[in-house]
Amino acid sequence: MLKVDDIRVSYGHIEVLKGISFTVEMGEIVALIGGNGAGKTTTLSTISGLLRPTSGKLSWKGEEIQNTTVEAIVASGISHCPEGRRIFPGLSVRENLITGTAARANNKQEIEEDLTLVFELFPRLKERIKQRGWSLSGGEQQMLAIGRALMSRPSLLMLDEPSLGLAPIIIEQVFERIVELNKRTGLAVLLVEQNSAMALEVASRAFVLETGTITLSGIASVLAGDPRIQEAYLGG
Ligand SMILES: Nc1ncnc2c1ncn2[C@@H]1O[C@H](COP(=O)(O)OP(=O)(O)O)[C@@H](O)[C@H]1O
Ligand SMILES: [Mg+2]
Structure with missing residues (x-):
């Protein structure tokens, strides 16, 4: 479904992605650790189109997207839940969720359906529907960021x-929800994590990225047992 093919990316003259390739298939959870x-x-x-590769190809559902705009990429079904959550502190939970619908037609009924889905997944958000972003706990903010990313009806999240920054019990809850969503709706997930143990537990396949190069890849459960992974990422 998503094919990343020999992508190189630089900031100024420093190359930080040195020709990486991987795929995400439909309905799959793939971890990038x-x-x-x-x-x-x-x-x-x-x-997601925020940065342009200097070379390589990105294809999504059979079409090349390395020159497509951010808005068109979101509209085509790829949703990006950014590092550090980036929710709007001054907006309510509901308003934050609505900002996630900007990329698609403003169909009121569809938006209500999607809000219902997000609230089913994260009942805590429904309880706090009128609260401002800043007043939420870290875990609630993460749920809100994921909920907002779901409001564009993605097929890849x-x-x-x-x-990041969440207590272990909250991490468990968030990951449980991600897995549930994947099972229930077939949503594909590309999961970036420094928490390798958690990521390898929920993913079917995984890739290891080291200074801009993919150094290991394979079935997540097999990688979890690989001594190189255990030593470098799972604390021995
Ligand atoms: N906006 C930027 N300008 C210059 N260098 C950057 C920028 N963002 C990230 N980098 C550098 O690119 C490399 C990869 O960063 P990043 O993709 O954020 O890594 P990760 O998410 O794995 O921690 C790092 O060396 C980082 O310092
Ligand atoms: Mg990062």
């Missing part, structure tokens, strides 16, 4: 470090 500065966020920003 790697340490700080490896290029994970850059990878997601390039897929890209999550950038959803566990």
Whole structure:
């Protein structure tokens, strides 16, 4: 469904993605793991059209998108839940969710249906529907960021470090919801994480990114047992 083919990306004259390739198939959860500065966020920003590759191809449902606008990419079904959540602190929960619908036709009934889906998934958000973004806990803000990303009706959800800064029990809850959503709706997920243990647990396949190069890839459960992964990413 998504094919990243030999993508190179630079900031100025510093190349941070050095020709990476991978795919995400329909309905799959794929993890992209790697340490700080490896290029994970850059990878997601390039897929969503915020950054342009210097070479390589991106194809999505059979069409090349490396020159497509951010808006058109969202409208075509790729949604990016950014690192650090980036919710609007001054807007209510509902208003934050509505901002996620900007890329598609403003069909009121569809928006209400999508809000219902998000509230089913995250009942906490419904309880806090009128509260401002700033007043939410870290876990609630992450749920809101994911909910907002779902409001564009994606077929691929890209999550950038959803566990960052959250307590272990909240991380469990957020990941449970992501898996549930994937099972129920067939939504494909590209999950970027430094929390490798969690990511490898929920993903079917995984890729390891190290300073702009994919160094290992395979079935997530097999990688979780690989001594190289255990030593570098799972604390031995
Ligand atoms: N806007 C930017 N300008 C210059 N360098 C950047 C910028 N964003 C990220 N980098 C550099 O690119 C590399 C990859 O960053 P990033 O994709 O954020 O990694 P990760 O998400 O894996 O931590 C790092 O060396 C980082 O310092
Ligand atoms: Mg990052």
